[in-house]
Amino acid sequence: MKPAKDNASTLSAGEFAEREFPMTDADFEEIRKVAYKITGISLSDHKKNMVYGRLARRLRQLNIATFAGYCREISSKDSPELPNFVNAITTNLTSFFREFHHFQYLKSTIFPNLIKQNAASKRIRIWSAGCSTGEEAYSIAMVVKTFQQLNSWDLKILATDLDSNVVDTGRRAIYASDRGEKVPAEFSKYIVEDSRNNTVSIKPEVASLVTFKQLNLLHSWPMKGPFDVIFCRNVVIYFDAPTQTKLFDRYADILRPDGHLFIGHSENLHNISDRFQSQGRTIYQRAS
Ligand SMILES: C[S@@+](CC[C@H](N)C(=O)[O-])C[C@H]1O[C@@H](n2cnc3c(N)ncnc32)[C@H](O)[C@@H]1O
Secondary structure, X not given: OXXXXXXXXXXXXXXXXXXXXXXXXXXXXHHHHHHHHHHOEOOOHHHHHHHHHHHHHHHHHHOOOOHHHHHHHOOOOOOOOHHHHHHHHOOOOOOOOOOHHHHHHHHHHHHHHHHHHOOOOOEEEEEEEOOOOOHHHHHHHHHXXXXXXXXXXXXXXXXXXXXXXXXXXHHHOEEEHHHHOOOOHHHXXXXXXXXXXXXXXXXXXXXXXXXXXXXXXXXXXXXXXXXXXXXXOOOHHHEOHHHXXXXXXXXXXXXXXXXXXXXXXOOOOOOOOOOEEEEEOOEEEEOO
16 A cells, blocks of 8 residues: 655755755756656645655665766656656645545535436446545545445446556555545445454445546546546646646546536636636536
8 A cells, every 4th residue: 555645844955965865956957847747747946855755765776876867867758767756756645535525515416416417328427537546536436326326327437647556556445444534434334444454445336436547637538538527636736827727628628518527625727727617615517
């Protein structure tokens, strides 16, 4: 199980020079450039310490003495180090039922409406874009399971992330017990505790609703859609405005006309996209 990576605090340039591996401003600039080009993630100066900590492990493993050497390693587009670089640079913080009101809205409004609107096709498609280790997608699946009539529907949840490690963790559907504590009592029947290994696993009837795939959101998407619901929460916070605008335009295109988009609590579409109408509390509906 991969613990979620989170942000760290700031160190001055002087402190960087004294550390195990020297990292100059030029090295950080190069790392920033490669990260932006591949992932869309904009690394601001105050992420220097975080970047140092995450990549120092790679330098140790590769037996590289300086960040300048590591920058040479990642400079070619075919470098075998690039997937490790990307996995190290992404921030994967997530939890079951994070921003619980989104799941309440799914249960109270979205699924009851979809059951009526899609009654003829009995088809529902949901996408957890930037799914990290899968807790978001499985939380959606647990809400689905509370609607018995959906058992006979063609309902699929796609969970994608750029980071191959987190996608593997999601696919395994096994988590440390303390992560399982975030599952509210009303949904705990969908997980199984294993006290010997201190883990919880997702019950197969829930896990089977979710398909994990590695996907870079900046690249072309193999799916045709249309999706009824897209969750893209706490992902674009790391992107600059032009990258966000392009991405939300593509989400609008792949959503069905009145489909819903859920974004993170600190994100909004103001000055980014006019293709969605706010339903309040970071829930949007496609408008055009
Ligand atoms: C903080 S996590 C959010 C997880 C979950 N959506 C949530 O809100 O709990 C952000 C995720 O976005 C992924 N990510 C960042 N850039 C990406 C990109 N260009 N394509 C796909 N996923 C990306 C990261 O790997 C990371 O797992």
